[in-house]
Amino acid sequence: MKNRNIDIDDLIEIVKKGGKVSTGIDVYNQNKILLLARDVMVTRVKALEIIKENGVKKVPLITGENSGIWDEKGKAIQIEGDKPKGLKELKSDFSPVHADAGIEKKLMEIEEIKKMAGENYKASKKCIRKAFDDTKASGGQFDHNEVSSHVKKLYDFLAATNNPFSYLSKEILSFDDYLYNHSINVCATATTVLNKFNDNFSAVINKHLNAENKKRGQNLVKKPDNNEQVNSYKCFLESELQDISLGFFLHDIGMVMVPEDIKNKSGKLTDQEYDTVKRHSKELGITIMEKNKLNNPFLMNTVKYHHAPIFEGEERCYPLDRIPADINLYVKICRLADIFDAMTSKRSYKEAGNQINVVTEVFRMYAKKDNLLQFILHSFISSIGIYPPGSIIFLRNGQMGYVLESSGPLVLPFTDTSGNTLKTKPDPIDISTPGIDSLFLVDMNRSVKKPLDVYDCLPSYLKPKTAA
Ligand SMILES: [Fe+2]
Ligand SMILES: [Fe+2]
Structure with a gap:
């Protein structure tokens, strides 16, 4: 069986003479409306004219036992190249299908982003593996300058692309080294969400400030294009965003100190084991930060509170020494990214959750709690997309x-x-x-x-x- 694309005019010519055709493959128009089912034997010109009127100039055709082209005597017509044999050359205004060229371009773009994402992921994995291994071997020390300079580069890549690691289709690839991958994934997702939030939230604030200033006849900052003066408030500055991103990358560093048998346990944790895991944030994580003299509040808050409740009454959260309203919004973003990654990752005790279902589930869990969380959630959904590319x-x-x-x-x-x-x-x-x-x-x-x-x-x- 061979795939062909036959000129619709050639088929019309054959059917006009009493011949018939069965494509063996469904024929759609550009809007994906089915025009001809694969097993229908076409004997009427009208059917082909409708297909032509729908913009199809080349009809896909598979020659097989029950599909192909037959002449008026019922004899199968051979096809040479994409041309029915014996049929005089028909002038065709067909040019390569633009949509196909469009797909090729898009797939090439995705492939290019995948390649860059793959390289960044590989470098990130090397970096986090070394940091975690060093931390474990030394009882808490790692080269934080090296990590910081890597995360700056990673941040630039993440800021220039939109959720690039989603292209790596992690639900298809298996995860052996969960903690390394988790740290990178949380950093990528949370950084993307944070950037989106920063743009959206800052724009809302600026809109209000400018409206107020206009009322008072005041303006603050020069806009380069038309000299009109506007506010340029930014919720987080670039340097702050980079520090926060580093916090996302290292949020689970305390897990390095949790015994392997507990981390890799396939069954349910006992209460005592769960208490040990809970130590990874407030206690073990913060100890590591202090040993390395990393007292930047963006890092400390994220390491300490990334499992804290982000709305009143949220269960199974820790520590509980801050109320949700006092949890920094970047920590709330880290928490959403953390949950999203945990739910979409394969673990020793569960399969990877489908990304679409997980986004829906996260939305269901956190919607309508409070206005700020609603805003964060909006940034989360629009960053990841209900249907992430590559899903x-x-x-x-x-x-x-x-x-x-x-x-x-x-x-x-x-x-x-x-x-x-x-x-x-x-x-x-x-x-x-x-x-x-x-x-x-x-x-x-x-x-x-x-x-x-x-x-x-x-x-x-x-x-x-x-x-x-
Ligand atoms: Fe954690
Ligand atoms: Fe985590």
């Missing part, structure tokens, strides 16, 4: 799709409705397109249960080429 979703028609962009989302289907990997690369679907057929919406009731099964279904052009 896999099901459409209501049963197809599986690869998320190219969170907004929309823009999805590239890669299986047919029965779950078989598509032989040809289809056009991406923007799920937010007004009036889109409901069959192409995301099926919220289905999620990827076995990541490895999905991995096996992925066409080669979507398989991750970078490993975390």
